[in-house]
């Protein structure tokens with residue numbers, strides 16, 4: 601029997617869970633290159649949604665539209681109940697403080713210690729968060745969450761690739777964001793380190809109930825971390841379902857994602 605997979609249709613919230621992200625009928629073109637052709641996505645509160653798509657399918661374009669770095673040609677993009685296209689710069693900045701980002705390459709500041717790297721996003725939002733001068737307890741809690749409290753005074757050059765990724769994860773989480781976006785969280789890591797990062801993402805997800813949007817090519821990451829997977833194919837949300845539903849599909853366009 602074919603698995604039950606939704607094709608190109610918006611998802612009904614399970615049990616009426618709050619919608620943290622709601623994208624509807626998103627279109628984005630660059631000249632003749634029509635990248636997103638009516639893409640829709642819903643992320644519910646506390647959910648881990650994985651988006652998979654081939655290289656060049658428009659995953660980064662979708663994320664940029666989500667955070668207001670790119671304007672959609674058509675469609676609606678709501679994050680935490682706010683329509684992105686209606687927000688001014690200061691409202692966008694405020695919204696971004698509720699979002700944690702873990703992007704490819706970790707992007708730590710090489711001239712700052714681990715502690716300073718973690719303090720950086722806190723300083724930017726200190727007023728909103730009502731933070732005083734003593735950021736150390738926050739930094740320590742964030743580092744303890746990723747098992748790196750002992751590395752607080754090290755420089756990025758002294759860290760392994762996996763440690764850098766863990767520090768970047770701690771930094772993404774230090775403001776206890778409502779939402780976290782992961783873009784290829786395991787790219788460039790060996791299989792054992794990838795597994796460690798995936799496990800950390802899972803434990804943090806459980807501890808804080810953060811809603812997560814994860815972009816990945818890594819099938820193991822998708823299997824372990826996702827409650828739901830959405831496949832972006834030819835500009836639309838081609839299929840969505842659980843890992844088991846999708847990986848058991850005989851549709852060649854779906855099968856292609858799960859072949860090892």
Ligand SMILES: Nc1ncnc2c1ncn2[C@@H]1O[C@H](COP(=O)(O)OP(=O)(O)OP(=O)(O)O)[C@@H](O)[C@H]1O
Pocket residue numbers: 630633635653654655656657658659660661662
């Ligand atoms: N600013 C831009 N100007 C013109 N074309 C762009 C721009 N940004 C993205 N594109 C095009 O949009 C398409 C989707 O790009 P995008 O970076 O979103 O792909 P992706 O799915 O994130 O790929 P990857 O997995 O390789 O990172 C590509 O054809 C790309 O060339």
